[in-house]
Amino acid sequence: MAIKTIVVGHKNPDTDSVLSAILVSKFSKKILGFEAESRIAGDVNNETKYILDLVKEAKPKLIKKITNENVVLVDTTEPGQIIEGLTEDNLVGIIDHHNLGGLKSSGAIYVRTESIGCACSLIYKILKEKGVKVDKKSAIMMIAGIVSDTLNLTSPTTTPEDKKFLKELTQLTKVDIKKFVAGLFEAKSSLKGISLDRVVECDYKEFEMGGKKVGIGVWETTNPESVNMSAEKIMKLLEDKKIKEDLDYLLFGVVDILKNNTYCYVIGEAEEKLISDVLGVTTKDKVAFLKGVVSRKKQIVPQLRNHFVR
Numbered sequence: 054m055a056i057k058t059i060v061v062g063h064k065n066p067d068t069d070s071v072l073s074a075i076l077v078s079k080f081s082k083k084i085l086g087f088e089a090e091s092r093i094a095g096d097v098n099n100e101t102k103y104i105l106d107l108v109k110e111a112k113p114k115l116i117k118k119i120t121n122e123n124v125v126l127v128d129t130t131e132p133g134q135i136i137e138g139l140t141e142d143n144l145v146g147i148i149d150h151h152n153l154g155g156l157k158s159s160g161a162i163y164v165r166t167e168s169i170g171c172a173c174s175l176i177y178k179i180l181k182e183k184g185v186k187v188d189k190k191s192a193i194m195m196i197a198g199i200v201s202d203t204l205n206l207t208s209p210t211t212t213p214e215d216k217k218f219l220k221e222l223t224q225l226t227k228v229d230i231k232k233f234v235a236g237l238f239e240a241k242s243s244l245k246g247i248s249l250d251r252v253v254e255c256d257y258k259e260f261e262m263g264g265k266k267v268g269i270g271v272w273e274t275t276n277p278e279s280v281n282m283s284a285e286k287i288m289k290l291l292e293d294k295k296i297k298e299d300l301d302y303l304l305f306g307v308v309d310i311l312k313n314n315t316y317c318y319v320i321g322e323a324e325e326k327l328i329s330d331v332l333g334v335t336t337k338d339k340v341a342f343l344k345g346v347v348s349r350k351k352q353i354v355p356q357l358r359n360h361f362v363r
């Protein structure tokens with residue numbers, strides 16, 4: 054039996070991760086030269102659910118562990134975030150917009166990574182280069198990926214290409230972008246059916262930095278108070294998580310996507326010292342207010358990495 058190839062993003066998938074897997078699968082023959090089915094490595098969040106419903110796209114099947122599949126990885130190459138069972142023998146492709154996390158492959162594989170605001174932008178760019186026409190439904194998914202990952206072009210991760218592509222896709226689909234962004238942000242912020250555990254885990258990523266295990270969770274919202282009112286309970290969950298997962302540091306940020314600030318939860322002395330040393334911010338009542346910080350990828354991870362890896 055032929056080995057199946059799947060496209061999958063990181064654990065605790067966000068909208069860009071899920072949609073980019075779907076898009077690569079849809080255009081896999083054009084992009085990769087072979088068929089590949091989309092999968093998710095964890096359940097989707099409310100924002101992703103909203104957009105999948107909007108475009109009437111089925112949620113990809115869940116996969117927790119690679120057993121007998123080949124894998125095209127999208128939206129990450131970070132060892133702490135990839136699906137269990139991925140090896141240098143079953144990795145056959147990478148499409149990403151993060152730092153290279155240190156994966157190996159035993160064969161020559163398709164690799165495309167760029168410094169761009171989201172994986173969906175990169176997929177659109179690849180299709181443009183290949184002269185492939187994008188259908189309306191795919192274009193709407195690309196718009197969602199861009200708006201979600203770049204916080205509607207306000208995050209410092211945004212590039213001129215993201216802006217150009219969002220404009221082109223908006224013209225192509227004739228989407229009312231103001232309404233679209235409002236709907237997406239409302240879904241992103243929605244706590245409907247979401248336990249505090251899930252708030253912590255939903256967009257949690259683990260990093261290996263100079264031998265230290267660093268966990269950073271974020272919750273992006275138009276209404277930080279809706280989460281901050283439960284800060285005490287969340288701190289307790291974080292304290293337990295840090296011990297259970299044997300982390301050296303654990304940070305959790307509530308990102309105000311309208312005012313562009315982050316409330317960083319600081320659970321212990323180690324984290325307090327880290328935030329002070331690396332970001333120069335003082336913690337007050339277990340919260341460090343990070344003014345102008347909205348991007349874990351650009352404004353937190355590289356600074357921490359510099360601190361640990363030297």
Ligand SMILES: [Mn+2]
Pocket residue numbers: 069070128150170171172202
């Ligand atoms: Mn992404």
